[in-house]
Amino acid sequence: MTRILIADDERPARSELRFLLEKIIRQLNRPDAEIHEAGSGAAVLELTEKVNFDVCFLDIELGDMKGTELAEKIRKKTPDAAIVFVTAYETYALNAFELDAIDYVMKPFDEVRIRKAVEKLMQRKVAVKKMPGPFALPAGDHMEVVMADSISYIEAVHKGAKVHCHKSVYFTGDPLIEWEKKLSSAGDQFVRVHKSFIVNLNACEALVPDYNNGYACKLKDCGEETIPISRNMIHEIKTHFGV
Numbered sequence: 001m002t003r004i005l006i007a008d009d010e011r012p013a014r015s016e017l018r019f020l021l022e023k024i025i026r027q028l029n030r031p032d033a034e035i036h037e038a039g040s041g042a043a044v045l046e047l048t049e050k051v052n053f054d055v056c057f058l059d060i061e062l063g064d065m066k067g068t069e070l071a072e073k074i075r076k077k078t079p080d081a082a083i084v085f086v087t088a089y090e091t092y093a094l095n096a097f098e099l100d101a102i103d104y105v106m107k108p109f110d111e112v113r114i115r116k117a118v119e120k121l122m123q124r125k126v127a128v129k130k131m132p133g134p135f136a137l138p139a140g141d142h143m144e145v146v147m148a149d150s151i152s153y154i155e156a157v158h159k160g161a162k163v164h165c166h167k168s169v170y171f172t173g174d175p176l177i178e179w180e181k182k183l184s185s186a187g188d189q190f191v192r193v194h195k196s197f198i199v200n201l202n203a204c205e206a207l208v209p210d211y212n213n214g215y216a217c218k219l220k221d222c223g224e225e226t227i228p229i230s231r232n233m234i235h236e237i238k239t240h241f242g243v
Contacts (some may be wrong), residue, residue, distance in 0.1 A: 041065025
């Protein structure tokens with residue numbers, strides 16, 4: 001899934017940009033895109049505690065914070081986030097790339113220009129996708145090196161997580177949100193299917209019925225154990241597998 005953030009303190013501007021993005025996303029046949037909105041820098045920071053965004057359209061002049069300052073804070077949490085500055089001022093547009101932006105768009109919005117920005121971002125996402133790791137994980141009195149592909153799923157536990165691999169299970173002090181960041185460069189291979197689980201979708205061998213008419217992932221090399229899928233994630237997982 002591609003997670004997109006629109007940050008602008010003017011509601012009409014947010015609505016117009018969202019309308020154009022949704023139209024372009026439909027035309028490009030990308031139903032897996034998810035768009036969030038925020039009207040202030042504070043609201044953006046609150047959202048980034050819950051969501052790791054792939055693309056951020058940031059107004060240069062937010063009411064409570066400069067877009068450039070906000071971009072820096074976002075990058076600390078999600079280094080691979082693509083920043084697109086939105087501005088009505090030509091001076092800012094000319095300096096956008098010096099501010100480490102991937103692109104910029106001018107107000108009033110032009111559909112052709114927005115489309116070019118989206119296509120550029122999609123090309124960039126494909127280019128930067130790479131397998132993360134390897135990871136050194138604690139195993140008694142030593143550390144073992146684990147490749148990302150060997151991870152079947154990661155389970156949230158008290159003050160940390162259990163990393164379930166093909167043959168071993170490791171405990172780490174890093175919570176799931178940190179593992180989401182570590183694995184983000186693998187694209188949609190690793191997905192947080194539930195608040196307590198990240199699953200390697202390449203290790204999924206079946207989607208099986210779960211309680212309350214839901215679904216769960218049955219994983220290779222994990223016996224009969226299944227991982228529950230949150231209701232709000234079922235559509236994304238089905239889309240991933242072409243269902």
